[in-house]
Amino acid sequence: MPESVLPATARALLARTARVQRDGRAPSLVAGVVRDGGLAWSAGRGDVAGPHTDVQYRLGSISKTVTAVAVLRLRDEGRLHLDDPLDRHVPGTPLGDRSVGQLLSHLAGASAESPGGWWERVPGGSLEDLALGGEDVVLGEARRFHYSNLGFGLLGELVARLRGRSWDDVVTGEVLLPLGMTRTTPRPSGRAAQGYAVHPWADVVLAEPEHHAGVMAAAGQLWATLADLARFAAFLLGDTGDVLDPGTLEEMAVPAGVDPSSPAWSAYGLGLQVLRVDGRTLTGHGGSMPGFLAGVLVDREEGTGGVSLANTTSGLDPGLVPGLLADLRAAEPRVAEPWRPSPPPVPLDQLGVWYWGPAPSLLRAVAGGLLHLGPLPGRPGRASRFRGRDDGTWVGLDGYYAGEVLRIAPDHLDLGTFVLTREPYDPDAPVPGGVDERGWTSPDS
Structure with missing residues (x-):
């Protein structure tokens, strides 16, 4: 069990969470910080429909990270390669020449949304029901980052076809249950929050619809409790169990197309958002669906994570989770492991x-x-x-x-x-182009 935060730290975390819930006018908000494998602090604000750690909210696009884990499990088993064209596994789409890796990192040039009605608010069907066409390819491959829900819908279809069962069944059986996320489900189950839109000019709410998104489920279908999302944060911190090789998790967090030595940036790895915030590298994912906002970010160097779930369509401060991590780091910084001598790997x-x-x-x-x-x-x-x-x-x-x-x-x-x-332009070493035989001289010699 993780050690609880100090009372003064808990006060600071609660104060930030309370401000965000009030200023963002979220009907309810639950949040927590994770270290040592579990929740070290959590709280609920507003009208939470039960114990705040055990109420389901929609995860939205955090589902993409779960989908990515399922894809990379297939890669680690040798069932596919990240360079494989989509057509090899899901033939007949206009994105067939784009690679699995490009889809995972939003570099495939796929349209942001699927064709037809807005998939987040209307029931979904099969891949064939989407009737994909040339308009669903909006950019050349690897031209630029372009966030694509459609791309992850296609990855969900890939997972289902290679496993021979639905995306729902694959991620539940291979990712969620092995991690102990028993209260994470494709549809709401048991205690669950109602999703709301909050009127921009009045303190009234409107219920948002909920349904199964069909083939687009892999982009945003899952519901989870705060306790389960905290378990997923522990997974992102390296507690991968038998679900994923730790080296593969590190691979997911490598930002694509960004110089990570820059002081501030935002990027995407393989199904993971990677952010540079106040000198820290944070990995995880945000999520939104009509009526819900969610977030999970971890600081792997510090060994901490932050999680939040709310039942509002928009308006919540996106800095809540990074702020919670900053508060925890400032109040209770990680004590580094002691240095000990060790033999060097080379002479x-x-x-x-x-x-x-x-x-x-x-x-x-x-x-x-x-x-x-x-x-x-x-x-x-x-x-x-x-x-x-x-x-x-x-x-x-x-x-x-x-x-x-x-x-x-x-x-x-x-x-x-x-x-x-060993010396600048050593003439006895194989320096490309050789070294001027005159050696080092003054300009006027």
Whole structure:
């Protein structure tokens, strides 16, 4: 069981939640923070229809992350590859040449919504009922990020066809129940909130419709309690159990098409939103459906998560969950694990300063048997971590050199055709283009 937050922390968290519920005029709002695998604090505000941790609300697009987990389980089993064209598994759509990975990261150029009536407010049918056409392809593949509910509807169809049973059954049996999310269901079950729209100019509400979205369910169908959403936050923090390989979860959180060294950005991985907020990298997903708003974000470095559920169509401050995490971090910062000596993964004489041309870089051993290549302290420059491979080479895990191969020789480093030497432009090392035989001189010599 997680240790409860301190009373002063609980007061700050409650105060933020109460302000957001009041200012956003949400009929009800439940929120919590997660650490050590469970809810360390939670509260409900407004007219909550029962114990605040056990009332279902719609998750909306958080369902996409659950769908992505189901897709990546198929990939890990060898049933598909992220580079596979959709047509290989779901033939006959106008997006057949777009890859599974592009659909997961919203880079396939699929239209934002499915054709026909607004799928969030009308009952859905089969893929054939959508009658997809050329207008559902709005951009070239990999041209730019374009959020697509339709894309995830197609991924749900892919999951159903490869598993031979409905998307509902697959995600329930392979993701939700193994994680202990027994109160997460495709339709409301037991205690559940009514979804409302709140009038913009008066304090009155209008009930929103609810139905099964058919083939579009994979984009936003699920309902969950706060307790279950907290369990999903623990999953995103690394408590994956037998549902997903931890390495695959890390892969989901790699932002596509964004330089993560920038101070502030918002991106998308494989079914996960990745945000840079106040110097922290947060991963998770937001969700909305008519009558409901939801959010789950985790700070993997801090080991904490935030969750929220509300029964209102719009108007809630999107900064609630990041704010809860900031409050918790400020009041009860994580105490780092103690440093302990450990053997380096390479000989000591291979570590230290290397030069790319005249620019120094520092190669050092870091925790987990990894290497880190980056600028000297206080200097700007590119930085990446590297993991060793069986053939003696090292592969970049993040930063500029993600996916690139590092080879270490006694007199140089070879990194993506860049050669780093022990001295600036060492004439005895294989510097591309050679080194001027005159060596280093003054301009007027």
